[in-house]
Amino acid sequence: MARMDVSTKRWIILILICCINLCAGSIYAWSVLSAAAAQELTVITGHLISAADLAIAFGVANSVGPIPMILGGAFNDRYGPRLVIITGGLLIGLGLCFCGWATSVTQIVIGYGLLFGLGLGLAYGAGISTAIKYFPDKRGFAGGLVTAVYGFSSVIVPPIAQxxxxxxxxxNTFVILGTVFALVIMFCGYFCERCPEDFNPLKKHGDEKTCIAVTGLTWRQMLSSPIFWPMIALLMCGAVSAMMILSQAASIAQNEIGMNATSAAAAVSTIAFFNMAGRLVAGTLSDKLGRIGVLMFGLIFAALGLIVLMNSGQGDYVLFYCGCILIGISFGTFMSIYPGFTADRFGAKHAGVNYGIMFSGFSVAGLMGPIIMQQMIANGMDFAACCQVGITFCVLGFVFALVYKSMIEHKKVQ
Incomplete structure (x- = not known):
């Protein structure tokens, strides 16, 4: 693709990144894989092992994400995404294959939690930052599309794995998936090239001023900028309320609404679908309406969803599904907008590292949300109280959004 015009090449690279994310998003198939893996390990070890015993592997895979995103982002920002994505694909494949050869829980944690998790952070982080660099004029659309495909993986990979x-x-399924995902990611990654630093797709239209500059702040400058802190706090608050529900949606559906296992699984799929749709729609809208305004609507959707859920009782299937839809849209909104939002505010030149650091706000939320829910239930509090805490985070997020707007209006951006 070396001789191809950059304005044309960027669309091909965007498609390649979507293919990469379709494989990387297979992390959402863990619930299917872990249940079967627990049964197999029970037979191998002679000791009862449950899916809950393997949950640590999923937690580790998610929590290590910011580390490879930041380290890989530094390499990506300097040399381009090719080697980073290829390495990520190799680690994802090795991690899944290692799980296929595992004979203990510890080996599953090493294979899935560490190898797969590190590979996921490399491939996902490099793909996202590359997409927004090639689309400085449509960062919301590009970020929304590639994260939507990542979410779409949660719809198609679980049944395939089953x-x-x-x-x-x-x-054998671990080995098959690992081999296929590694080949696809590495193949697509090979053709992903570094975006030229002076690329501006609107130059030829005489509309250069509307395209955000590709230069930007280093990670040290970003951390010293006052605007960074309300931004990362807003991300954390927006994600905590969603992760409280997403982490236990199936059990909530069964215990609070009285759904059977099939209906509860359908509720989880509903969240996944609207999470995916929310990423694409919200990302595109943010290009036209502004990032912070759409994010504030995302907080409103989350609060409304929690209010609906806390007022859903036994048999209130419709209300519960409506609440799930609102939560899914809200979560998708934050996940799609923040890559472009970060590049808008701090520039695209160091977007790989900067977004990796910003993403740590989501990692904290991914840890806090489930823990808050589990601890409140363990201490005898009801589901409505949990929703009220989630709403409190939404309100707090709204405050941080207003702080951000105030700082921008007074031009306190550095």
């Missing part, structure tokens, strides 16, 4: 497990067994 079919493979039924025909070939869970351990």
């Amino acid at each position: 079919v493979l497990t039924q025909h070939y067994g869970i351990m």
